[in-house]
Amino acid sequence: AQSVTQLGSHVSVSEGALVLLRCNYSSSVPPYLFWYVQYPNQGLQLLLKYTSAATLVKGINGFEAEFKKSETSFHLTKPSAHMSDAAEYFCAVSHSSGSARQLTFGSGTQLTVLP
Amino acid sequence: EAGVTQFPSHSVIEKGQTVTLRCDPISGHDNLYWYRRVMGKEIKFLLHFVKESKQDESGMPNNRFLAERTGGTYSTLKVQPAELEDSGVYFCASSRTAYEQYFGPGTRLTVT
Numbered sequence: 001a002q003s004v005t006q007l008g009s010h011v012s013v014s015e016g017a018l019v020l021l022r023c024n025y026s027s028s029v030p031p032y033l034f035w036y037v038q039y040p041n042q043g044l045q046l047l048l049k050y051t052s053a054a055t056l057v058k059g060i061n062g063f064e065a066e067f068k069k070s071e072t073s074f075h076l077t078k079p080s081a082h083m084s085d086a087a088e089y090f091c092a093v094s095h096s097s098g099s100a101r102q103l104t105f106g107s108g109t110q111l112t113v114l115p
Numbered sequence: 116e117a118g119v120t121q122f123p124s125h126s127v128i129e130k131g132q133t134v135t136l137r138c139d140p141i142s143g144h145d146n147l148y149w150y151r152r153v154m155g156k157e158i159k160f161l162l163h164f165v166k167e168s169k170q171d172e173s174g175m176p177n178n179r180f181l182a183e184r185t186g187g188t189y190s191t192l193k194v195q196p197a198e199l200e201d202s203g204v205y206f207c208a209s210s211r212t213a214y215e216q217y218f219g220p221g222t223r224l225t226v227t
Binding site: 032036041042043044045046049051090101103104105107108 | 118119146150156157158159160163171174208210215216217218219220221
């Protein structure tokens, strides 16, 4: 069984400030981990993924995430927030082996960027 | 390359009616997934096709939901009869490999 916990359903940051969105996972097998973003009235877009290679993963739009096995975490960061980053962010986990490839999502974090 | 498309974008139906949602995956993607997000809840997995075969349908909520993928191309998800609790956003995703799933814009279903 696997699960994802996203701490904070709503996060507000000022433009130019650090963005930190938290994600902790639980998985009985080595996980694949993902961050998706959903902009208003759009579908889910893959930001970045961890698939057992480098633990620090860089994604699109200046985002990155670090896989920390000891903390079972995969927090998403961006050094400087931009107004266009306002969206809902989802952390997700899937199995790295076997045929089960479905994603298990966290409940999402709505990011607001204040001018 | 065209992305995953879903039709309709919105659907409003009355309780007891039937609705069919359609998903067109990215060309060449054998894997097709359906997910659902009920308001205020997590996005939940419904089922997974590999080509035309159902690989995993463990997330289907009950037998009022029927998914098909004839010919291994587009997929339909039928809800019959619809209930109030079926309201939500239905997402479709496709993938070529196990590493990345590409999502469509979703269909917002409202059952009144």
